[in-house]
Amino acid sequence: MGAVAGAAPGGVRAEAQPVGVYRPRQPRASPLYRLLDEHFRAFATVYDERFAPRWGPWRRVVAEVVEKFLACGILEHGFARVRCGGCRHEYLL
Template sequence: MAEGGGHAHVGAREPMRDGVVHALVREHFAAFAEQMQEGGRSLPRYVVAEFEAFVRCGVLACGFMRARCAGCGHDRLVAFSCKHRGCVRAAAGGA
């Protein structure tokens, strides 16, 4: 419980995790990268790093900040963004 009896509320769901593209990358990227490696065509490290950051972007379990209203004491948890230029959250100013 937050100070003053309030609860910490999660800000709007984790929108990145709700998207189709995020689900596809989360569920299939590791297998795709493995298939590429088995075929002798590994992905560059920067590509792997971008996809891994994309999967962690906007996920509370991967880091967040707690914002507290000075007036009412209401807390909100805000997930961190990867801040990469291809990130929809970062480009839209949602980070």
């Protein structure tokens, strides 16, 4: 059996699905975002005194990851424009 033009593996015809309307996510509305935004600085401030004896020293990577998480998805912190070279469709990431 030969390959069918426009067909996916197994001979099933692949068709483009309609794309819905883009709705930007609201990262600031998530419970995790709000928790970190409201309490992380206080947690980091008291970590050495309250938590280090039991859980070990503070690792810098923790604050770096939290800051990146809080910036992710917030357009004020930047974005990337992604464009298809074939059809020239583009979107912001």
